[in-house]
Amino acid sequence: MIHIHAICHDDLADIAALHGGSWRSAYRGIYSDAFLDSDAVVQTRQALWTRRLISEPSLGSFGFIARDPSGEALGFTFAFPAFDAQWGSLLDNLHVRLDHKGRGIGRQLLLALSERCAGEWAELGLYLWVFEANTAARAVYEHLGARPAERMVITLQDGSEAAEWRYVWPSPGELLRALRREA
Numbered sequence: 001m002i003h004i005h006a007i008c009h010d011d012l013a014d015i016a017a018l019h020g021g022s023w024r025s026a027y028r029g030i031y032s033d034a035f036l037d038s039d040a041v042v043q044t045r046q047a048l049w050t051r052r053l054i055s056e057p058s059l060g061s062f063g064f065i066a067r068d069p070s071g072e073a074l075g076f077t078f079a080f081p082a083f084d085a086q087w088g089s090l091l092d093n094l095h096v097r098l099d100h101k102g103r104g105i106g107r108q109l110l111l112a113l114s115e116r117c118a119g120e121w122a123e124l125g126l127y128l129w130v131f132e133a134n135t136a137a138r139a140v141y142e143h144l145g146a147r148p149a150e151r152m153v154i155t156l157q158d159g160s161e162a163a164e165w166r167y168v169w170p171s172p173g174e175l176l177r178a179l180r181r182e183a
């Protein structure tokens with residue numbers, strides 16, 4: 001049984017650890033091994049989540065964390081509502097612990113997030129950025145009805161270059177329907 005909770009400051013350390021761990025596996029071959037194997041990965045994730053949850057929270061930003069009954073953190077997602085005038089709300093993170101992937105946790109997290117967006121920002125689009133090389137995550141988003149809208153090449157914090165794609169749903173309701181298998 002998985003419990004989904006709204007993210008609060010107390011989740012900071014668990015989220016930073018999950019985020020760093022997920023980068024080390026999912027982004028292998030995208031970031032350099034030197035960067036992924038260094039302490040910088042977890043340190044930069046800790047700094048990011050300290051800003052997001054404590055020192056500089058963005059107005060309206062929110063997320064959900066999945067925990068097992070013992071309280072162990074298994075995955076999280078985060079969003080910035082009404083972030084972009086054209087594309088709508090930004091789904092900025094979705095990570096499930098490597099040893100718990102493929103068990104429906106990502107689906108439950110996206111369900112919580114899209115229900116909230118559909119309740120408060122129903123008319124806006126919903127979008128995310130995913131690395132071109134992250135074919136597994138792209139397949140999940142396509143399975144859930146997102147469409148690739150544009151490609152961009154960016155320079156990563158370790159100096160590597162990588163292509164990423166903007167995936168979009170016209171509204172959070174579209175994602176919700178796919179998650180509820182109504183689409």
Ligand SMILES: CC(C)(COP(=O)(O)OP(=O)(O)OC[C@H]1O[C@@H](n2cnc3c(N)ncnc32)[C@H](O)[C@@H]1OP(=O)(O)O)[C@@H](O)C(=O)NCCC(=O)NCCS
Nearest residue numbers: 026094095096101102103104105106107130137139140143
């Ligand atoms: C991408 C990720 C978040 C998905 O979470 P998950 O818990 O593994 O996914 P779920 O088990 O909830 O599956 C969600 C849906 O996608 C489908 N799916 C999963 N993997 C798939 C694949 N490779 N191809 C197509 N569909 C896939 C599942 O079947 C499920 O749909 P269904 O319920 O209709 O069968 C997770 O695998 C992950 O953390 N990956 C590493 C980090 C990452 O790349 N995050 C995305 C950054 S943009």
